[in-house]
Amino acid sequence: MKALLLAGGLGTRLRPLTENLPKPMAPVGNRPWLEHLLLHLKREGIDEFVIAVKHYPEIIQNHLGDGSRFGVQIEYAIEQSLLGTAGAIKNAESLLSDRFLVVNADIIHEVSILPLVEYHIQHKGLVTIGLTEVEDPSHYGVVQQTDNGEIVRFVEKPKQDEAPSRRINAGIYVMEKEALQWIPKNKAVSIEKETFPLLIEKNVGVFGKIINGYWMDMGTNERYRKVHWDLLDRKCSFPLKEKEQGNGIWVGKDVQIGSGVLFLPPVLIGDQVHIGERSVIGPYAVIGDGCTIGKHVRCSETILWDDCKVHDSAQLSNCIFGYDLELGASHILYQAVMNRTAGVLQG
Known part of the structure; x- marks a missing residue:
């Protein structure tokens, strides 16, 4: 059939x-x-x-x-x-x-x-x-x-x-x-x-x-x-390519994590992601492959598609961002939904 x-x-x-x-x-x-x-x-x-x-x-x-x-x-x-x-x-x-x-x-x-x-x-x-x-x-x-x-x-x-x-x-x-x-x-x-x-x-x-x-x-x-x-809560059990590193923390391949980074589960980090020092990721954060997260970033209840770049000190809350976006520093972004046509999003 x-x-x-x-x-x-x-x-x-x-x-x-x-x-x-x-x-x-x-x-x-x-x-x-x-x-x-x-x-x-x-x-x-x-x-x-x-x-x-x-x-x-x-x-x-x-x-x-x-x-x-x-x-x-x-x-x-x-x-x-x-x-x-x-x-x-x-x-x-x-x-x-x-x-x-x-x-x-x-x-x-x-x-x-x-x-x-x-x-x-x-x-x-x-x-x-x-x-x-x-x-x-x-x-x-x-x-x-x-x-x-x-x-x-x-x-x-x-x-x-x-x-x-x-x-x-x-x-x-x-x-x-x-x-x-x-x-x-x-x-x-x-x-x-x-x-x-x-x-x-x-x-x-x-x-x-x-x-x-x-x-x-x-x-x-x-x-x-x-x-x-x-x-992330495993209410649906679709297989994840990332490996679970701890209770509710999934991390992909070739991920670089800076000193003092804090994960608040549940979080999902894709392949080849770079996270700057003293950033706080989660709870409920999904970071796509190839993303770069700056220093002192706060990211919660947010979904980033592949290849996004988040500048130092940016604060992301309740956001969805499409592929290949650059997110400006020192801005709280509430209920944001953007795609690649938006280009650079800055304060």
């Missing part, structure tokens, strides 16, 4: 971080999320992938290639225009197996796939939607199901006291290729708002099953931070 990873979205809610980057390539724990996802699904027994790409596809293709260095096979379905979730699946139709897995590649998850596939085979319908339960369903499309798990309708963003359930679409599907006959070619189509309701109307069997495991939509800056704090 092949897996189709939907990686063509624009990632507008994470801008400016995703201005020049596909959202699934945003780093999670100093590794592109799409790489984490690929390796997780490989551990689940899937080694054939199709990746649907649109926004800066060359970044994904250059990083993952044909998949051989990860021990998998990868093909690409390139969208010439934005086609929506269902349109992207239809665009990849010729590359898919008769039964296939679909994963929204910007959803952070660590989910067991086999129970979803086994349930799909058991009910003999054309679609199985992985579901997750949320505390407040008013921001999502909520499903209503029969006792045997068949989905009878979607209710979009209901009032909390009017929601038929707290179960929402988790962005993970098992599908039969036969279902694609109801998706038009070369047209932008939403699978949630158009295709699934149509398949329910056609009575071809659309079922839902609660997934087990970590799940988080990283579509906002707040959730992107939350994913990292969960990773």
Whole structure:
């Protein structure tokens, strides 16, 4: 069974971080999320992938290639225009197996796939939607199901006291290729708002099953931070390339640490990082590969992507900084979100 990873979205809610980057390539724990996802699904027994790409596809293709260095096979379905979730699946139709897995590649998850596939085979319908339960369903499309798990309708963003359930679409599907006959070619189509309701109307069997495991939509800056704090707290257990040096302190290769540096766990330090003397790093700090941290820097609740340079005495709190930024001295930077287009950020 092949897996189709939907990686063509624009990632507008994470801008400016995703201005020049596909959202699934945003780093999670100093590794592109799409790489984490690929390796997780490989551990689940899937080694054939199709990746649907649109926004800066060359970044994904250059990083993952044909998949051989990860021990998998990868093909690409390139969208010439934005086609929506269902349109992207239809665009990849010729590359898919008769039964296939679909994963929204910007959803952070660590989910067991086999129970979803086994349930799909058991009910003999054309679609199985992985579901997750949320505390407040008013921001999502909520499903209503029969006792045997068949989905009878979607209710979009209901009032909390009017929601038929707290179960929402988790962005993970098992599908039969036969279902694609109801998706038009070369047209932008939403699978949630158009295709699934149509398949329910056609009575071809659309079922839902609660997934087990970590799940988080990283579509906002707040959730992107939350994913990292969960990773550092090991609420999700994606493998880290860095080695744990102490309780809650992970350090990469060729790291230079000046005298008097204090780590307040949890912290994650990438490869080839230089940290100046008497800096305080953490709690909840993620430092990307190749970063240079000056002397007397205070860095907490902050994520730095690769190759950032932080000047002496800078104070970073509750920040996200994209690749290759230079951060000026003696400034407290609250709730900052910048990408490489910002150039040098100074006081």
